[in-house]
Amino acid sequence: MGDKEQLRKQLEDQIAATELRLGQLKQELADLDAQQPTSHTNTESAIGSTEWPLLQDEYRRYGRQMIVEQIGLAGQLKLRNSAVLIVGAGGLGCPAALYLAGAGVGRLGIVDGDEVESSNLHRQVLHRTKNTGKYKVDSAIQYLQELNPHPTYIPFRTQLSSQNAPEIFADFDIILDCTDNPATRYLISDTAVILGKPIVSASALRTEGQLMILNYPPRPPGDKSGGPCYRCVFPKPPPADSVTSCADGGIIGPVVGMMGVMQTLETIRVITMVIEEGVASVNKSGNSRIVPSLHLFSAYSMPPFRSIRLRPRRQNCSACGTEPSISIETLRNGSMDYVQFCGSLNPVSDLTPDERLSAADYKSKLDTPSSDDKGVLLDVRERVQYDICALPDSISVPISEVLRSSSGSSEVTIEKSPEWLPMNIIDLSSTTPIHVICRQGNDSQVVVKKLKQLGLDQGGKRFIGDIKGGLDAWRRDVDPQFPDY
Numbered sequence: 513m514g515d516k517e518q519l520r521k522q523l524e525d526q527i528a529a530t531e532l533r534l535g536q537l538k539q540e541l542a543d544l545d546a547q548q549p550t551s552h553t554n555t556e557s558a559i560g561s562t563e564w565p566l567l568q569d570e571y572r573r574y575g576r577q578m579i580v581e582q583i584g585l586a587g588q589l590k591l592r593n594s595a596v597l598i599v600g601a602g603g604l605g606c607p608a609a610l611y612l613a614g615a616g617v618g619r620l621g622i623v624d625g626d627e628v629e630s631s632n633l634h635r636q637v638l639h640r641t642k643n644t645g646k647y648k649v650d651s652a653i654q655y656l657q658e659l660n661p662h663p664t665y666i667p668f669r670t671q672l673s674s675q676n677a678p679e680i681f682a683d684f685d686i687i688l689d690c691t692d693n694p695a696t697r698y699l700i701s702d703t704a705v706i707l708g709k710p711i712v713s714a715s716a717l718r719t720e721g722q723l724m725i726l727n728y729p730p731r732p733p734g735d736k737s738g739g740p741c742y743r744c745v746f747p748k749p750p751p752a753d754s755v756t757s758c759a760d761g762g763i764i765g766p767v768v769g770m771m772g773v774m775q776t777l778e779t780i781r782v783i784t785m786v787i788e789e790g791v792a793s794v795n796k797s798g799n800s801r802i803v804p805s806l807h808l809f810s811a812y813s814m815p816p817f818r819s820i821r822l823r824p825r826r827q828n829c830s831a832c833g834t835e836p837s838i839s840i841e842t843l844r845n846g847s848m849d850y851v852q853f854c855g856s857l858n859p860v861s862d863l864t865p866d867e868r869l870s871a872a873d874y875k876s877k878l879d880t881p882s883s884d885d886k887g888v889l890l891d892v893r894e895r896v897q898y899d900i901c902a903l904p905d906s907i908s909v910p911i912s913e914v915l916r917s918s919s920g921s922s923e924v925t926i927e928k929s930p931e932w933l934p935m936n937i938i939d940l941s942s943t944t945p946i947h948v949i950c951r952q953g954n955d956s957q958v959v960v961k962k963l964k965q966l967g968l969d970q971g972g973k974r975f976i977g978d979i980k981g982g983l984d985a986w987r988r989d990v991d992p993q994f995p996d997y
């Protein structure tokens with residue numbers, strides 16, 4: 513009976529989603545009827561539609577891809593009848609949208625609540641300098657409309673939430689996860705599983721990228737023939753403090769660009785698959801089936817590509833397993849808190865107020881004539897960031913070296929001290945203050961604690977503390993000319 517109940521629940525969810533979509537379609541039709549036919553495409557379709565399935569411009573525009581055996585006219589029509597949703601209009605979403613629009617998908621939705629910043633422009637190829645400050649979805653759609661006016665572009669100027677995700681997803685056939693944080697990845701996966709939609713998920717950081725097709729084929733929860741979901745691959749989220757963003761870790765534009773383009777390619781493969789006897793393949797001989805895999809790219813490794821076959825669905829998966837605890841109801845009523853599940857990303861504050869100096873207070877310390885107070889300044893950003901810009905007289909001590917050091921918490925001596933520790937601060941009789949700075953004021957706290965563990969503060973006789981808010985605060989409160997990289 514459990515199975516029957518579950519199937520019942522699944523069907524109810526699908527009916528709810530379909531009813532929602534039906535309402536939207538009726539509204540669209542009413543809106544269309546209210547408009548006068550003005551655009552040239554309407555005129556053209558009125559003349560040409562009875563004889564040929566595509567418009568003249570579409571034959572010309574898509575000819576090069578239609579003559580490829582794996583696409584053909586049938587594939588082109590499938591693309592035109594498809595609705596694809598891109599969550600995230602950033603480094604992955606921009607190239608993905610660019611090629612999907614170019615390929616002629618029928619409806620392309622983009623979800624993003626952020627605005628364009630100039631630090632996005634080196635990789636988020638749909639945004640242009642003149643659109644800085646505009647919503648990313650508007651900036652992206654402006655570009656896409658100029659590229660190809662045929663698809664319908666649907667902007668969602670909002671962050672995805674468990675409350676709005678079911679409604680937004682209901683309209684689309686396939687979901688592209690182009691986000692950059694674990695909480696949203698779980699939310700996308702759960703919603704897509706409940707609504708029975710495949711996901712093409714990608715991520716990229718520094719020089720590396722990952723790509724997966726999830727929930728494909730998109731069978732109901734409990735059906736072992738369906739593809740694994742994000743929770744099957746990552747049942748537990750990574751510790752919040754281990755998650756590095758592109759802002760902190762950096763990213764090379766073409767790396768994330770390539771992952772976004774690969775997402776489009778996988779999406780086109782899914783849309784144009786021929787389904788025979790329940791098995792999807794790209795052609796009738798059954799070649800090139802989509803096998804759930806994790807594709808790994810590493811720009812500075814040889815070979816740069818590797819693929820690992822994913823395990824099937826986990827039977828105990830809370831989204832796609834035999835007894836799922838996640839449903840459309842748990843999404844809508846917010847009982848599944850994704851941010852809490854993945855841990856908070858708020859700035860840490862591990863130090864007491866008297867172990868922290870504001871950027872302005874540190875500056876006035878530097879400006880005081882009594883030079884003893886100035887102490888030393890350790891900059892714990894990675895060396896590559898230090899080389900871009902640093903404060904005068906600061907000493908580079910990269911946090912990665914501090915964390916890698918195994919010399920534990922035993923007290924330091926002149927003979928035995930960690931390699932990363934600069935010689936001039938090892939003097940245990942010195943009371944010269946030690947200041948620690950990083951980019952935003954998180955890593956600096958970690959290093960202050962470490963220095964204290966090593967006994968360098970002589971039980972409180974020597975000041976060791978960090979600059980609150982790091983170099984960002986320095987730029988904001990002391991020196992606006994300090995580079996904002």
Ligand SMILES: [Zn+2]
Nearest residue numbers: 741744829832
């Ligand atoms: Zn699962």
